[in-house]
Amino acid sequence: MTWRNWAGTVAVTPAEVVTPRSVEEVAAVVRRAARDGRRVSAVGSGHSFTPVAEARDVQVRLDRLTGIVAVEPGGRVRVRAGTRLRDLSVELAAHGLGLENLGDIDVQTVAGAVSTGTHGTGARFGGLATQVVGLELVRGDGTVVRAGEGAGPPVAGAVVGLGALGVVTEVTLQCVPAFTLHAVEDTEPLAAALASLDERVATHDHYELYWFPYADRCLTKTNTRRTGPPEHPLPRWRRMLEDEVLTNGAYRAVNEAGRLRPGWVPGLNRLAARAVSRREFDDAAPRVFATSRRVRFVESEYAVPRAAVTAVLTQLRAWVDRHPEAAVQFPVEVRFAAADDRWLSTAYGRETAYVAVHQFHRSPAREYFRAFEAIALDHDGRPHWGKLHGLDAPALAARYPRFADVLALRDELDPDRVFANRYRTRVLGR
């Protein structure tokens, strides 16, 4: 049967689909494929825009390898690799625990999310991969190794593995006590937000902004961590109205209109920017971090040095204004992260700002994404592994100080390239 990713940018019919129930079954699948000269690729929830998870021979789905294995003292939690982040948050809450930070959706699997360096926002916080302290994975010969233990590979090298280093069967996460987020969402002129960006990013736990192309305004989201139960969660009806009916239902109609009449897009964007209303509420952290995204889009995202973000946005805005025919329908999202030590993390070794461009999935995006990529590369950008980009291994090697170490680890864990697919070959080489 044909497998498609969420965005519809990848469609493939694997020769075989397996859904193992244990690490032993995964190991047997890999051993058999290696013997038969076939390739293996694990897939999570298919939320990458790139073909990073594409499997033509054997597709491994970990839908039956889910749930918490053990909660250890100090908040370390061993989780089966196929667990969805959403389910994990529910299970963790029952233990009084939570993930330190999350991206803006939570339907990904744990292994899928960490494998591409999935991140949220917050200048003091790293992406999900920085919360990982141990990994169990099946390597190319079918043997099992535990990263972060004994002679196993370093977690920092193995965790953002793009599926190229093995099939991850278990992830150990350093969790934190469950917390509440106080959320303030508001719109304001982009110039005002940029003028005080440094201060806002430094003083707020989780700050992000969404700029509406062709409008001077942006939506800002400022989330502050609190202990204690939520006091003012959004009423159910309001969440339903704003997050489902307006953000998803009406927004789809607006995007369809813009697709059919590209000339309307600037006006529609200005309307959308004005239609967003101020909200202030609090809730359990996972309910604030993650939203539901039902209007499909395509996306490219680059991590740039924190200090370059205003220049990137200014140049992008100039390009958008010069190219009304690009009819950019979705807001540009700007987020922040701390420097980290994960070898293939987009925030490796530097304080980072993320700039993400999106376009409605049925509208043309190529020229816009290409222009954005050129701007981001000029500022030493590194593309999100799961989002659209055009770089290959030599270009990426120059952007990652530990790239050669990743290749050496790949040679050690999968010398015969059982886990190769066309994307991994493009970005890591043969």
Ligand SMILES: Cc1cc2nc3c(=O)[nH]c(=O)nc-3n(C[C@H](O)[C@H](O)[C@H](O)COP(=O)(O)OP(=O)(O)OC[C@H]3O[C@@H](n4cnc5c(N)ncnc54)[C@H](O)[C@@H]3O)c2cc1C
């Ligand atoms: C609507 C939407 C919102 C998003 N929001 C964010 C965001 O806020 N922040 C962000 O950083 N990204 C975001 N992303 C990107 C997304 O988080 C990543 O692409 C993530 O990798 C998807 O996880 P997945 O479970 O769908 O994995 P897939 O896309 O299915 O796979 C991703 C990679 O993980 C590998 N993999 C999966 N399971 C295993 C395993 N068991 N062992 C080894 N390798 C494995 C796959 O082979 C592949 O290489 C978003 C994507 C969408 C569509």
